[in-house]
Amino acid sequence: MIDNENSECERIEAEGGDYHKFLTLDEEKRGRIINASMKEFLSGYKKASTDNIVREAAISKGLLFHYFGTKEKLYDFMVRYAVETMRKEYIDLINVRQRDIFDSIWQTSLLKRDLCMKFPSVFDFLTGAYVEADHEINAGGALKDLQSMHANLVAEIFAHADLSLFRDGIDPKAAIKIIGLTFAGYANAKIAETPSGKTGETARENYDIYLEELKEILDTMRACFYKQQ
Amino acid sequence: MIDNENSECERIEAEGGDYHKFLTLDEEKRGRIINASMKEFLSGYKKASTDNIVREAAISKGLLFHYFGTKEKLYDFMVRYAVETMRKEYIDLINVRQRDIFDSIWQTSLLKRDLCMKFPSVFDFLTGAYVEADHEINAGGALKDLQSMHANLVAEIFAHADLSLFRDGIDPKAAIKIIGLTFAGYANAKIAETPSGKTGETARENYDIYLEELKEILDTMRACFYKQQ
DNA sequence: AATTAGTTGACTAATCAAGTCAACAATTAT
DNA sequence: ATAATTGTTGACTTGATTAGTCAACTAATT
Numbered sequence: 089m090i091d092n093e094n095s096e097c098e099r100i101e102a103e104g105g106d107y108h109k110f111l112t113l114d115e116e117k118r119g120r121i122i123n124a125s126m127k128e129f130l131s132g133y134k135k136a137s138t139d140n141i142v143r144e145a146a147i148s149k150g151l152l153f154h155y156f157g158t159k160e161k162l163y164d165f166m167v168r169y170a171v172e173t174m175r176k177e178y179i180d181l182i183n184v185r186q187r188d189i190f191d192s193i194w195q196t197s198l199l200k201r202d203l204c205m206k207f208p209s210v211f212d213f214l215t216g217a218y219v220e221a222d223h224e225i226n227a228g229g230a231l232k233d234l235q236s237m238h239a240n241l242v243a244e245i246f247a248h249a250d251l252s253l254f255r256d257g258i259d260p261k262a263a264i265k266i267i268g269l270t271f272a273g274y275a276n277a278k279i280a281e282t283p284s285g286k287t288g289e290t291a292r293e294n295y296d297i298y299l300e301e302l303k304e305i306l307d308t309m310r311a312c313f314y315k316q317q
Numbered sequence: 318m319i320d321n322e323n324s325e326c327e328r329i330e331a332e333g334g335d336y337h338k339f340l341t342l343d344e345e346k347r348g349r350i351i352n353a354s355m356k357e358f359l360s361g362y363k364k365a366s367t368d369n370i371v372r373e374a375a376i377s378k379g380l381l382f383h384y385f386g387t388k389e390k391l392y393d394f395m396v397r398y399a400v401e402t403m404r405k406e407y408i409d410l411i412n413v414r415q416r417d418i419f420d421s422i423w424q425t426s427l428l429k430r431d432l433c434m435k436f437p438s439v440f441d442f443l444t445g446a447y448v449e450a451d452h453e454i455n456a457g458g459a460l461k462d463l464q465s466m467h468a469n470l471v472a473e474i475f476a477h478a479d480l481s482l483f484r485d486g487i488d489p490k491a492a493i494k495i496i497g498l499t500f501a502g503y504a505n506a507k508i509a510e511t512p513s514g515k516t517g518e519t520a521r522e523n524y525d526i527y528l529e530e531l532k533e534i535l536d537t538m539r540a541c542f543y544k545q546q
Numbered sequence: 547a548a549t550t551a552g553t554t555g556a557c558t559a560a561t562c563a564a565g566t567c568a569a570c571a572a573t574t575a576t
Numbered sequence: 577a578t579a580a581t582t583g584t585t586g587a588c589t590t591g592a593t594t595a596g597t598c599a600a601c602t603a604a605t606t
Contacts, residue, residue, distance in 0.1 A: 109552095131360035138595065148554045153596060257545065262537040269534070270499045305498070308491040312541045316486065338583095367564065377585045382565060549606070554599105561594065566587105573582070 107165050110155040119206065121145045121152070125166050126209035130216050133163050133225070160225060167217055167227035170210050171234045177203050179237050187250035189264065190306050193271050197302055201295045208291075242268075255315045263313050270309070274302065336394050339384040348435070350374045350381070354395050355438035359445050362392050362454070389454060396446055396456035399439050400463045406432050408466050416479035418493065419535050422500050426531055430524045437520075471497075484544045492542050499538070503531060 110118065124144035128136040138159055142149050156162040178199050186192050203210060217231060251260040339347065353373035357365040367388055371378050385391040407428050415421050432439060446460060480489040 131364065135360065135364050137593075139593075149595095150555070150597080151553055154553080157596095159595060255541070258537060258540050262533060263541065266499055266534055266537060266541075269503050270495055274498050304491060305495055308487060308495060311487050312484070312492065312495075366562080368562075378564090379566080379586070380584055383584080386565095388564065547606100549604105551604075552602080554601070556598100558597080559594100561592105563592065564590095566589075568585105568587100570585075571583080573580100575580070576578080 107156070110165070113155075117147070121147065121155075122166070122169065123207060123209060125162060126170065126207065126213040129163060129166060130209060130212055132216070132220055133159075136163075138162070164225050164227050166213065167225065168230050170207070170214050170217075171227070171230040173203070173207060173210060174214065174234055175237060177206075179241055182241060182245075184241065184244040185248050186245070187248065188253065189245060189249040189267065190310050192245045192249075193267070194303070194306060197271070197299060201299060204295070205292060253314045255313060258313065267309060267313070270305070271302075274305065336385070339394070342384075346376070350376065350384075351395070351398065352436060352438060354391060355399065355436065355442040358392060358395060359438060359441055361445070361449055362388075365392075367391070393454050393456050395442065396454065397459050399436075399443050399446070400456070400459040402432070402436065402439060403443065403463060404466060406435075408463075408470055411470060411474075413470065413473040414477050415474075416477065417482065417539075418474060418478045418496065419539050421474045421478075422496070423532070423535060426500070426528060430528060433524070434521060482543045484542060487542065496538060496542070499534070500531075503534065 110121075113121075121141075124141045125136075127144065128141045136159075138149070138152060141162075142152050145152075152162070156165060178196075181199055182192070182196055184192070186195070200211075214231070214234070218235075246264060249260075249264070254260045254263055339350075342350075350370075353370045354365075356373065357370045365388075367378070367381060370391075371381050374381075381391070385394060407425075410428055411421070411425055413421070415424070429440075443460070443463070447464075475493060478493070483489045483492055
């Protein structure tokens with residue numbers, strides 16, 4: 089736990105920013121600030137208001153600037169933190185050595201749920217950070233790192249996938265495209281649908297309903313795409 | 318053409334707002350203002366800035382307020398106009414009496430493309446307008462009307478779909494769910510991907526590349542879900 | 547009791563918001 | 577050609593909001 093915390097600090101504080109004060113905060117408060125910030129930064133750096141962030145996080149204005157100094161550093165931290173969290177709690181945990189790609193998808197969905205329980209806005213925040221062009225914070229290239237990690241992940245999953253499981257009539261490549269589309273779309277749509285404020289028990293229940301629906305879809309697709317034996 | 322214009326005015330101006338000055342504008346300028354407004358209102362009524370709108374539309378501040386009076390009326394108009402446009406140029410044009418639901422999807426995709434060429438932000442603007450809760454403009458219930466029209470449309474398409482085309486092993490209802498997910502996800506993702514500024518020839522070409530990709534997916538799915546003969 | 551660390555929110559100076567208006571430009575009517 | 581009307585501008589006003597500060601308060605530590 090302590091070790092974990094330290095390595096996280098090192099990665100995020102690598103160049104310039106000193107986020108030590110913030111990182112040694114108790115988890116609950118830290119989480120509140122992270123969630124509030126990511127939620128507010130969803131529609132761009134410029135449009136985000138630090139007043140909204142402190143209101144949502146239920147802390148004082150001074151404290152936010154005590155931790156981060158400037159709005160830019162706050163955003164920089166959020167990018168780094170989101171990328172680092174994605175890596176540690178999502179990408180690194182995925183077992184790419186699976187023959188059935190539906191198993192891979194199911195697994196990633198579970199991890200996605202767990203991550204969204206902690207930080208409801210990570211995914212949207214990061215996709216927002218990609219498209220943003222009106223500011224020049226590059227957060228030490230963290231976004232590009234994540235992008236290549238993700239590309240690598242997808243490639244590995246597909247490399248390990250057993251294509252002989254597919255029906256003889258259909259092109260596995262085309263099928264995989266469809267499968268990817270369906271689940272990416274589904275996961276995003278449904279996860280975005282849940283009110284991002286909640287992190288309690290009700291949110292968990294909501295996600296689990298979605299996951300059951302997802303499992304159904306998964307089974308149907310298996311029946312459609314795989315040859316029956 | 319004149320008749321068309323008039324009926325449009327009637328529907329939109331129904332209660333209160335006088336948008337005559339704006340509606341009798343030449344199409345090019347009107348389109349610029351509509352696109353700029355919808356784009357700016359994407360991330361909410363409050364966060365939208367009239368200064369950004371006039372800059373994007375390349376008109377003066379005074380002119381915008383000459384046409385619409387207030388920001389609220391501008392937003393009200395945009396909601397009404399977007400809904401009316403969706404009805405006239407999308408929902409009403411869809412032929413629901415088709416037996417192959419892939420044909421229905423293909424058809425809606427073509428219409429969607431045409432609509433997005435004219436108003437790149439209609440779909441996103443309207444979905445944004447749904448979730449917005451921080452203002453109380455209901456635009457004469459136009460949004461609810463659209464919602465029910467859309468629900469009705471989907472229901473009719475599914476009612477006319479020939480379920481006997483599906484493979485014997487799989488549940489048509491579950492399959493339709495997947496099909497809907499895939500295409501809704503695909504269309505939105507890809508259409509959103511195109512830079513919404515462009516409305517020229519390049520944008521058209523981009524869309525058509527997507528449509529070809531879509532056609533491939535469509536054929537693959539037909540092969541997967543329908544029984545072969 | 548004294549020192550330190552954590553936390554507050556009223557405050558500032560600058561910017562940005564919606565909305566106005568006197569003045570200019572382009573049409574149309576006389 | 578002139579007058580009257582309509583279309584259009586952008587500098588301006590007033591008030592809200594912005595990022596960021598700081599003296600003062602509380603809680604923990606020495």
